[in-house]
Amino acid sequence: xxxxxxxxxxxxxxxxxxxxxxxxxxxxxxxxxxxxxxxxxxxxxxxxxxxxxxxxxxxxxxxxxxxxxxxxxxxxxxxxxxxxxxxxxxxxxxxxxxxxxxxxxxxxxxxxxxxxxxxxxxxxxxxxxxxxxxxxxxxxxxxxxxxxxxxxxxxxxxxxxxxxxxxxxxxxxxxxxxxxxxxxxxxxxxxxxxxxxxxxxxxxxxxxxxxxxxxxxxxxxxxxxxxxxxxxxxxxxxxxxxxxxxxxxxxxxxxxxxxxxxxxxxxxxxxxxxxxxxxxxxxxxxxxxxxxxxxxxxxxxxxxxxxxxxxxxxxxxxxxxxxxxxxxxxxxxxxxxxxxxxxxxxx
Amino acid sequence: xxxxxxxxxxxxxxxxxxxxxxxxxxxxxxxxxxxxxxxxxxxxxxxxxxxxxxxxxxxxxxxxxxxxxxxxxxxxxxxxxxxxxxxxxxxxxxxxxxxxxxxxxxxxxxxxxxxxxxxxxxxxxxxxxxxxxxxxxxxxxxxxxxxxxxxxxxxxxxxxxxxxxxxxxxxxxxxxxxxxxxxxxxxxxxxxxxxxxxxxxxxxxxxxxxxxxxxxxxxxxxxxxxxxxxxxxxxxxxxxxxxxxxxxxxxxxxxxxxxxxxxxxxxxxxxxxxxxxxxxxxxxxxxxxxxxxxxxxxxxxxxxxxxxxxxxxxxxxxxxxxxxxxxxxxxxxxxxxxxxxxx
Numbered sequence: 008x009x010x011x012x013x014x015x016x017x018x019x020x021x022x023x024x025x026x027x028x029x030x031x032x033x034x035x036x037x038x039x040x041x042x043x044x045x046x047x048x049x050x051x052x053x054x055x056x057x058x059x060x061x062x063x064x065x066x067x068x069x070x071x072x073x074x075x076x077x078x079x080x081x082x083x084x085x086x087x088x089x090x091x092x093x094x095x096x097x098x099x100x101x102x103x104x105x106x107x108x109x110x111x112x113x114x115x116x117x118x119x120x121x122x123x124x125x126x127x128x129x130x131x132x133x134x135x136x137x138x139x140x141x142x143x144x145x146x147x148x149x150x151x152x153x154x155x156x157x158x159x160x161x162x163x164x165x166x167x168x169x170x171x172x173x174x175x176x177x178x179x180x181x182x183x184x185x186x187x188x189x190x191x192x193x194x195x196x197x198x199x200x201x202x203x204x205x206x207x208x209x210x211x212x213x214x215x216x217x218x219x220x221x222x223x224x225x226x227x228x229x230x231x232x233x234x235x236x237x238x239x240x241x242x243x244x245x246x247x248x249x250x251x252x253x254x255x256x257x258x259x260x261x262x263x264x265x266x267x268x269x270x271x272x273x274x275x276x277x278x279x280x281x282x283x284x285x286x287x288x289x290x291x292x293x294x295x296x297x298x299x300x301x302x303x304x305x306x307x308x309x310x311x312x313x314x315x316x317x318x319x320x321x322x323x324x325x326x327x328x329x330x331x332x333x334x335x336x337x338x339x340x341x342x343x344x345x346x347x348x349x350x351x352x353x354x
Numbered sequence: 355x356x357x358x359x360x361x362x363x364x365x366x367x368x369x370x371x372x373x374x375x376x377x378x379x380x381x382x383x384x385x386x387x388x389x390x391x392x393x394x395x396x397x398x399x400x401x402x403x404x405x406x407x408x409x410x411x412x413x414x415x416x417x418x419x420x421x422x423x424x425x426x427x428x429x430x431x432x433x434x435x436x437x438x439x440x441x442x443x444x445x446x447x448x449x450x451x452x453x454x455x456x457x458x459x460x461x462x463x464x465x466x467x468x469x470x471x472x473x474x475x476x477x478x479x480x481x482x483x484x485x486x487x488x489x490x491x492x493x494x495x496x497x498x499x500x501x502x503x504x505x506x507x508x509x510x511x512x513x514x515x516x517x518x519x520x521x522x523x524x525x526x527x528x529x530x531x532x533x534x535x536x537x538x539x540x541x542x543x544x545x546x547x548x549x550x551x552x553x554x555x556x557x558x559x560x561x562x563x564x565x566x567x568x569x570x571x572x573x574x575x576x577x578x579x580x581x582x583x584x585x586x587x588x589x590x591x592x593x594x595x596x597x598x599x600x601x602x603x604x605x606x607x608x609x610x611x612x613x614x615x616x617x618x619x620x621x622x623x624x625x626x627x628x629x630x631x632x633x634x635x636x637x638x639x640x641x642x643x644x645x646x647x648x649x650x651x652x653x654x655x656x657x658x659x660x661x662x663x664x665x666x667x668x669x670x671x672x673x674x675x676x677x678x679x680x681x682x683x684x685x686x687x688x689x690x691x692x693x694x695x696x697x
Contacts, residue, residue, distance in 0.1 A: 253439035258427040258456035271443040
């Protein structure tokens with residue numbers, strides 16, 4: 008009985024020394040158990056693999072490493088290989104290297120130039136609008152007002168909505184015949200024969216170059232605004248209230264406080280949030296694929312969608328890869344910039 | 355130089371009455387400290403004066419003019435927060451310049467005023483630094499420079515010393531008072547530390563539970579407390595308060611003497627005390643004990659001079675005396691000061 012007690016005490020000691028990583032105490036446990044001769048779970052269960060930092064670290068990192076190698080690095084290398092070859096969808100192996108001819112023929116395509124132009128315009132316009140609207144929403148949500156909880160939910164909602172479902176809504180809003188926007192414009196006398204936006208009864212948002220681009224920008228902003236708002240709002244709430252009260256007492260009005268206190272304090276977070284969003288927008292084709300499909304003609308084409316059309320739909324795998332690679336320098340530059348700013352903030 | 359007047363100022367947060375109608379008038383150029391335990395409403399009072407909160411009732415006047423409806427920026431009141439609230443992304447010079455820029459003062463005049471304020475506080479070498487690279491004491495000086503640069507009618511300090519190390523604090527306290535004496539600006543200084551309040555203030559306002567308990571000079575508060583709260587709050591350690599004959603009788607720890615050390619002829623009240631513990635404080639000893647008999651074993655604290663401590667031993671019951679003129683009487687029901695009674 009006394010021995011059993013002793014081993015129990017030593018077990019407690021073992022638990023304690025696991026926490027402390029005290030080797031000499033752990034050794035004593037084995038001696039104690041040997042003397043006691045009782046049926047006990049093996050010590051390996053207590054001081055197992057999970058207690059070894061090296062093993063735990065490797066296990067935890069492994070999925071990320073596998074993911075990055077399998078889904079990022081390999082496809083990237085493959086894309087470079089494909090872009091230099093004569094591969095097609097029907098014959099996808101890399102058999103023959105053709106140098107830069109895929110890049111040259113891509114650049115000489117009128118559609119490519121549209122895609123490049125539109126990618127830049129859409130990204131730049133989204134960036135500007137997103138920045139302004141993010142600041143407005145953050146300024147709004149940082150204050151207390153009746154119905155704030157409802158407003159928060161409504162403003163976050165687009166983020167939670169599946170793209171396909173959102174597309175249905177947008178396609179209806181922008182429909183060439185039944186668009187409710189057109190209906191309202193007609194009702195207030197802005198659209199229709201003999202009006203400012205007439206003479207047609209509809210605006211055909213997705214059937215015109217600039218209206219189409221505008222629609223894409225609006226949907227992109229609508230889609231990404233919640234995320235950038237949440238990120239920047241977190242930063243806004245972290246600013247001590249003293250700072251705003253001090254500025255008020257110092258005689259500053261609303262705009263002076265916004266531009267000289269709030270925005271400088273949020274600058275880093277805002278830039279990072281916007282850059283990350285822009286990274287997503289620049290490389291994403293879902294909005295175009297679900298709305299204009301690059302039309303009319305190639306006038307609302309963007310790079311990722313054109314790469315997909317050319318490489319997968321058109322079967323010219325190698326040229327598609329070449330087009331997709333045009334995205335890479337821009338995305339890399341934006342990613343490096345975002346990370347550098349983010350890390351500088353941590354210092 | 356301005357006079358601040360607060361008239362029946364009240365602030366309720368829902369059901370909680372943070373401030374229950376306070377009346378207070380400063381003198382011109384006065385250094386007024388407001389002291390009280392946490393939750394007493396002193397911070398609310400200060401925020402109402404600054405305009406950061408809207409009062410439920412009552413008014414604030416500055417130089418006789420009502421400022422209650424004015425926003426903070428129109429009040430010409432400078433405030434130094436406990437955190438100092440320095441703008442982190444601006445240099446020291448830009449921090450000090452901020453109130454001037456907000457008032458659209460010409461650049462040359464700005465520079466002159468920045469150097470004037472920085473000169474007074476001795477922070478000219480720091481003008482190009484960022485707040486993150488300043489020590490606590492330096493931050494306070496920058497906050498003070500920013501407060502004086504626009505020559506406000508009133509300063510409000512919200513516990514400006516509480517985030518400093520004990521060593522820096524004594525120096526900073528002296529500097530604060532010097533700054534006031536030099537600029538002559540009426541100052542309201544809020545603190546929970548009664549030592550700071552007594553040491554700094556021309557007058558001290560003691561607050562408790564949203565109400566003003568006493569306003570007076572440090573000496574008045576110490577010698578003639580208006581009620582048991584002030585008696586028990588001011589002083590280190592505070593006044594001993596004992597129940598006797600339906601009244602509360604109070605006396606300061608340093609007014610207690612051993613019977614043996616007092617001439618027989620003195621006009622004193624005597625009582626027996628069981629000494630529980632004595633503590634060495636340097637210039638004096640602190641004795642913890644309980645009073646026997648008619649005082650119902652109440653706990654008492656004495657401060658004893660080194661020349662008398664020799665006769666006092668822990669565990670013993672000894673006779674102690676307090677001169678009758680050092681006794682203070684309070685009503686048991688209201689806690690307010692009452693007429694002397696035989697003891």
